[in-house]
Amino acid sequence: MKSQIVCKFGGTSVANAAQINKVKDIILQNKERQYVVVSAPGKDSSDTEKLTDHLINIATDGRHFRSQSKEIDAQKSYKHVIEKFQRLIADLGIEGKDIIKNLEKDIKKPIPEGKKKDFLASRGERYNAEIVCRYFNKQGILSELVLPEDMGLVVSEIFSNASVIPVSYRNIREKLSTVEGVSVIPGFYGMTAKGDVAVFSRGGSDLTGGEIAYAIEAALYENWTDTDGIYQVDPRLIPEAKVIPRLTYKEIRLLSSKGFDVFHYDAMVNCKKRNIPIKIRNTNNLASEGTLIVSERVPEEVVVGIARKDNIAYLYIERDGAGESISFVHDLLSVIKDYGIETYHYPTDRDDIAILLNQDDMVGFAKDIKETIEKEFNPDTLEFSYNISILSPVGIGMKNHPGVIAEAATALKEQNINIDIINQGPAQISFHFGFQNYYADSALKAMYKTLIK
Template sequence: MIDNPDAVIVCKFGGSSVANAAQIEKVRGIIQADPRRRIVVVSAPGKAKGDREKVTDHLINIATDGRHFHEMRKSISAEESREAVLRKFTSILHDLKLGGEPLLARLRADLSRDDLKGEPRIAFYASRGEHYNAQLIADHFRNHGLAARVGLPEEIGLEVRGEPLDAKIGPESHDRLAALADEEGIVVVPGFYGVSDEGEVAVMSRGGSDLTGGELAYAVDAEVYENWTDTNGIYEVDPRLIPESRVIPRLTFKEIRLLSSKGFNVFHFDAMLNCKKRKIPINIRNTNAPREPGTLILNERVPEEGVVGIAKLDNMAYIYLEKDSLGDEIGFTAGLLTIFQECGINTYHYPTDKDDIAVLVHQDDLKGSINELRRRIERRLNPDYMDVVYNQAILTPVGLGMKGNSHPIVDAITALGEARIPIKMMGQSPSQICFHIAVPQTAADAAIDVLYRRLIGMA
């Protein structure tokens, strides 16, 4: 990237990056190191050493009068959650040497509101972690001589539409948010929530701070969107499985989309969509190792390898159907997928042939639904044979260099065969830049080790 001193960098810091005073001090150092970092999006404090649960989960537990943790089979009351949230913020304020009593008084008042019901109540409470964390971080910046202010969504015009617990930032907000690029100081924005046109708080899906950062980057046409987390970037494979796995220096939006849909839980994919439209690079960086360059996500890159990364989806299952000439039956596949939709089951992949089809799903989604799913399929589609195969893992090698290049597929099949690892299902994407292999869950870790060493480690 070419440095432009007048450009704006949007930085988003996740929960682990702002989990306590020590982490927030690292954030200050990162912001101070580059004057272009003028828009800072922060999450609620994440779990630090000694914390039982995340702040956001405590806040939802308060809003639901303890039901949130009860449904997770955890014995934490709403009052215990209220005390945990107050204790967390009190600790951070104390360790940062901030005079925080006014902020704590406002937080106590918000955590005692009883005028909201249902989803609006949950949305309001869930947003308080980001709301107050942004304020104390802006205070900390000012205490260290930085020109900083907090930019609350209700003040900067970050308007959302949709349901209180699944809001989306509307395009009408972009013109208002673009004005942030003209501010000379630093603006600290709480992620995850916005306000409706009626002034009500609404939150995005979990991980919504990524969305806030992406929309702000788009609105100000940022030089780059830096997403700061607790990892050095995006690895070739999960480093917990392959310790020698390396950080990938560059990926395209298409590649990260394929990897993230198959187990690479780096950040919220929707946060990338508008950045992609304006060709704004996204840089995944490590708050704990700010000198590391991280991974750049770009619209285009020069492919230098066949396979760039391998994703793994665990605990999968597939529903297998046989019926003579089902491939010639117009509407059969559409009818089958409609049944999955009716049962609230997300589908990942559905290879088909003349007389059979398999639909890949996460097996947790089948809990409480598989009996009804079977009944509807048998009544409406009358298959000759139906089976459900559980405990599968899906391995997905991805890379631009595979387009028009079948060698990685041949190498993968050969390597798994030599290792005596059975292949239960296989298919290539229409883009030709990834393929999927299903193996028994018990063999998944061994399989990804074999594929890594054959497709990437030897490169």
């Protein structure tokens, strides 16, 4: 199977008939694209909400949109889902009455609370895969619909955040080896040992693709989306920024950040284990070669890209010996930990420490945290600072290449930009500058110009 390719198509790539037709062309273009993982149809210009949100809204009897102050009741969502699929079927010119009938049956099926949301949420992928498969066959691509329940994709019983149980890999390998032609597989869900549908976290179709690539030891995992690949810097700010042709797994981890991952992180873990390269491609722009993610590469440049993270806060504490006592940092982190707040960097001095935090995680807790720390640590100073942005040049070429930080800092000095926080660890494939948010745009431009352009 070694030369086969697993292709996962994201929501926008299968949002309507025109998009699904592009997918068909992509499959036709390369015979090694034998495994197609399909997302639910994404939003196109005719939709205001995602299909999966409509399905969850049905499962929660309208609470899902109500909690977002949107006036869309379960009935409206139901209508939308059916119409979306009907339109797809009609536009693709395939036979699909049975699909609509089965979908309606699924939606009306009595399912216990706690399992219902996952079951309904998965229906977008489930039936879209069937539609894509039918269209492929109509267009002369011999294809077979392979459902998670058919191939034994077994997941843990943690609803809405399931993970794959290792027995699945053998099941998947065996099942897929029996398929003639292209396997079309719905992403996003698996079956618990008890036979219930459980979904991965949102964006989990990436994960399905990664798990299948791992199971069959694919030669390549193609992740088809609506962007040309990973950019050196945010192209909305710097339009001339280029797509990076090759990145290591490590580099892409540093270039993307939690919540802004180009694709589902867990999808990468197993590919990394088996050294399966991942390619980010754009369904809408075949001319772009995309970004290939590999375990090793020979860097031609020093800095390959600059990551940006906004909405960072920091907690600053001054107390004699804070930064050098054996337990102070530990004890302080145990307070933060209790609030479930993500922390990033810990710049310390002899008598002070700052802890960088996810600002959004902190909403509603700042006062509490402040009081707890006042009480437990009696610091000389205790301050929260908000709206910090972190810019992080990344590149394996930086390792043992002295001077990158000098160039970056000099570029900022010339712009008279003050760096609040600096952090660089011994791996030396990235470093981090923290600024007040209002500096971040011009800092990014200056650093891009000096380090990359």
